[in-house]
Amino acid sequence: MTVRPLKTADPALAAPAPPVRRQRGPLWLGWRRFLANRAAVAGGAVLSVILAMAILAPLITPAGPNAQAFLADALAFPSAAHWFGVDDLGRDFFTRIVYGARVSLTIGFAAAAFSVLIGIPLGAAAGYFGGSIDWVIMRLIEIFSVIPPLLAAMLLGALVGGGFWMIVFIAALFGWVQVCLLVRAQIKAFKEKEFVRAAQALGAGPVYIIFRHLIPNSVSPIIVGFVLAIPLAMMLEASLSFLGVGVPPPTPSWGQMINTGMNFMYFYWHLAVFPTVALAVTVLATSLFGDGLRDALDPTMGGR
Amino acid sequence: MIGYILRRLVSVAVTFFIVSVLIFSMMHAIPGGPFDAGDMPVPEEVRQKLLAQYGLDEPLYVQYLKYMWGVLRLDFGVPFQSPGETVLELLGRAWVPSLVLGGLGVLIGAPLGMLLGMAAALKRNSWIDYLASAVATLGLTIPVFVTSMLLILTFSVWLGWLPSSGWGAPERWILPIVAYATIPMATYARYTRSAMLDTLNKPFVTVLRAKGLPERQIVFKHVLRNSAIPLVTVFLPMFIGTATGSIFVEAMFRVPGLGSFFVSSIRTRDYPLEMALMLMLTLMFCLAYLLSDILYAWLNPRIRHGGGRE
Numbered sequence: 201m202t203v204r205p206l207k208t209a210d211p212a213l214a215a216p217a218p219p220v221r222r223q224r225g226p227l228w229l230g231w232r233r234f235l236a237n238r239a240a241v242a243g244g245a246v247l248s249v250i251l252a253m254a255i256l257a258p259l260i261t262p263a264g265p266n267a268q269a270f271l272a273d274a275l276a277f278p279s280a281a282h283w284f285g286v287d288d289l290g291r292d293f294f295t296r297i298v299y300g301a302r303v304s305l306t307i308g309f310a311a312a313a314f315s316v317l318i319g320i321p322l323g324a325a326a327g328y329f330g331g332s333i334d335w336v337i338m339r340l341i342e343i344f345s346v347i348p349p350l351l352a353a354m355l356l357g358a359l360v361g362g363g364f365w366m367i368v369f370i371a372a373l374f375g376w377v378q379v380c381l382l383v384r385a386q387i388k389a390f391k392e393k394e395f396v397r398a399a400q401a402l403g404a405g406p407v408y409i410i411f412r413h414l415i416p417n418s419v420s421p422i423i424v425g426f427v428l429a430i431p432l433a434m435m436l437e438a439s440l441s442f443l444g445v446g447v448p449p450p451t452p453s454w455g456q457m458i459n460t461g462m463n464f465m466y467f468y469w470h471l472a473v474f475p476t477v478a479l480a481v482t483v484l485a486t487s488l489f490g491d492g493l494r495d496a497l498d499p500t501m502g503g504r
Numbered sequence: 505m506i507g508y509i510l511r512r513l514v515s516v517a518v519t520f521f522i523v524s525v526l527i528f529s530m531m532h533a534i535p536g537g538p539f540d541a542g543d544m545p546v547p548e549e550v551r552q553k554l555l556a557q558y559g560l561d562e563p564l565y566v567q568y569l570k571y572m573w574g575v576l577r578l579d580f581g582v583p584f585q586s587p588g589e590t591v592l593e594l595l596g597r598a599w600v601p602s603l604v605l606g607g608l609g610v611l612i613g614a615p616l617g618m619l620l621g622m623a624a625a626l627k628r629n630s631w632i633d634y635l636a637s638a639v640a641t642l643g644l645t646i647p648v649f650v651t652s653m654l655l656i657l658t659f660s661v662w663l664g665w666l667p668s669s670g671w672g673a674p675e676r677w678i679l680p681i682v683a684y685a686t687i688p689m690a691t692y693a694r695y696t697r698s699a700m701l702d703t704l705n706k707p708f709v710t711v712l713r714a715k716g717l718p719e720r721q722i723v724f725k726h727v728l729r730n731s732a733i734p735l736v737t738v739f740l741p742m743f744i745g746t747a748t749g750s751i752f753v754e755a756m757f758r759v760p761g762l763g764s765f766f767v768s769s770i771r772t773r774d775y776p777l778e779m780a781l782m783l784m785l786t787l788m789f790c791l792a793y794l795l796s797d798i799l800y801a802w803l804n805p806r807i808r809h810g811g812g813r814e
Contacts, residue, residue: 239641339515339519342515342519343519343522343523345793347523347526347786347789348744348747348748348785348789349748350748350751351748351751351766351782351785354766354767354770355527355530355531355770355778355782356530431645435647438647438650439647439649439752442649442752442755443751443752443755443767444771445770458649458650458653461653462653462756465656465657465661466661469657469661469662472653472657472661473657476650476653476654476657479646479647479650480646480650480654483645483646483647483650484641484642484645484646487641487644487645488641488645491641
């Protein structure tokens with residue numbers, strides 16, 4: 201029995217050449233997954249609007265954040281001239297809220313950056329070397345997980361009297377743990393792979409392998425750790441400022457404004473409502489964005 | 505199992521020791537003691553005498569050892585802010601509101617969260633699933649004092665249904681309890697949902713279905729039990745979150761509990777009270793940690809027989 205050739209000789213019957221399939225990289229797939237997550241996209245959009253407002257603050261506000269330009273209208277309710285009203289010291293409240301976003305976001309991003317700077321080397325060392333180094337770092341993390349961050353932050357805040365950079369420092373002190381764990385897990389998973397083995401066989405030292413091969417392969421968990429550290433730092437700042445050991449006045453901070461607003465809430469509701477809503481919306485948007493990014497960049501990490 | 509518990513016990517004890525040294529030295533590094541010239545303008549000799557009376561003139565490690573020896577006999581000293589009683593008496597008084605409100609919050613919040621998470625896992629992508637996700641996300645991301653503020657603004661200021669602050673009459677308890685309940689509810693809603701979903705996707709559930717077991721029996725007899733482990737491990741973060749949240753809940757609702765004494769002790773640099781509160785909280789967290797580890801090991805035979813927490 202003769203076997204028919206699979207390809208017909210007749211050129212007219214041959215199927216047209218298949219279109220060249222574009223190779224889709226993991227980042228593109230991640231981007232598609234991110235776009236499919238409506239909550240994350242909404243969070244990202246709201247966060248960009250808040251970021252834009254914070255950056256453009258001087259252009260969209262009528263006066264400086266600390267200018268008592270409207271003393272005659274002190275405690276005025278929201279109106280066309282003052283969208284969010286005027287606070288007890290005659291400052292335009294919309295201005296204060298927008299500049300509060302600046303403070304909150306700066307602290308969030310700076311603290312996240314420092315968390316990543318501390319977390320990467322420690323996580324990499326723990327994951328790559330294992331053994332006693334891993335043990336020491338894991339015990340360190342255990343101590344940090346037993347100390348409640350807010351309580352320690354309050355003590356440290358009292359110790360050095362609060363202040364902008366102090367809060368960044370405290371937030372980073374407690375924020376690195378998550379980045380460290382994420383990086384450690386990723387590097388542990390990668391260090392047995394062939395390309396790392398090959399590099400070792402070629403005589404590459406551990407530092408070279410970590411920086412040249414392992415950390416570039418840990419970019420997704422690092423990005424995720426960075427974005428998820430932002431809302432935590434913002435929450436810490438707001439909580440400390442609310443208790444009066446955070447950013448000192450007159451720097452506008454939402455936590456501080458909520459504390460002040462509490463004293464006025466029965467008579468001048470706007471002083472309590474706007475900072476509360478601003479803080480809630482910003483933290484929520486950032487968290488949703490971060491969660492979405494995590495699910496998109498590494499679907500195996502799961503939504504928990 | 506006993507060896508495992510002993511190992512965990514030693515580890516927890518070491519952690520507690522390190523944390524207590526850290527807290528003690530941090531506390532004493534705070535610039536400005538209670539008898540500084542600025543706060544208390546008294547002649548130098550009187551100041552020295554006061555320092556000696558409270559033992560503040562000795563080297564730090566002596567102070568630490570003396571202090572811990574006292575703690576072993578439940579002697580935490582006398583709070584600077586109310587010298588008429590001991591720290592222990594003050595704490596005994598402050599415990600009640602925190603325990604009542606916090607306890608009721610957890611007792612109401614955790615089961616509600618579990619029910620919500622279960623319903624969400626069983627009816628995926630239904631309205632109750634979205635509700636569970638919304639509750640979990642809102643409760644875990646928004647700080648407690650913001651939630652409290654929103655509650656006060658809505659129910660006290662706007663609707664005028666409930667009083668916003670105080671302690672005593674039961675209607676004053678409602679809002680703080682709701683604020684307290686948000687964290688356990690959100691935590692358990694999220695983790696119950698994901699634990700149940702994990703289990704529901706396991707092959708043995710398919711086998712049970714293929715066997716023809718009624719869905720109700722599958723869920724209650726098999727899935728629930730196998731989903732219990734993550735719910736035990738999440739107890740610790742939930743507990744820490746609730747305990748820390750109590751500071752803000754009590755500050756917002758002006759409840760005279762542990763949280764508000766913590767804030768006032770920091771503001772007035774009341775070392776004995778601050779130290780006692782921090783030690784107590786750390787001990788509580790250490791014990792919760794230990795308890796969740798032991799429960800985890802007890803529920804999970806793979807850990808019970810050798811090997812540690814992964």
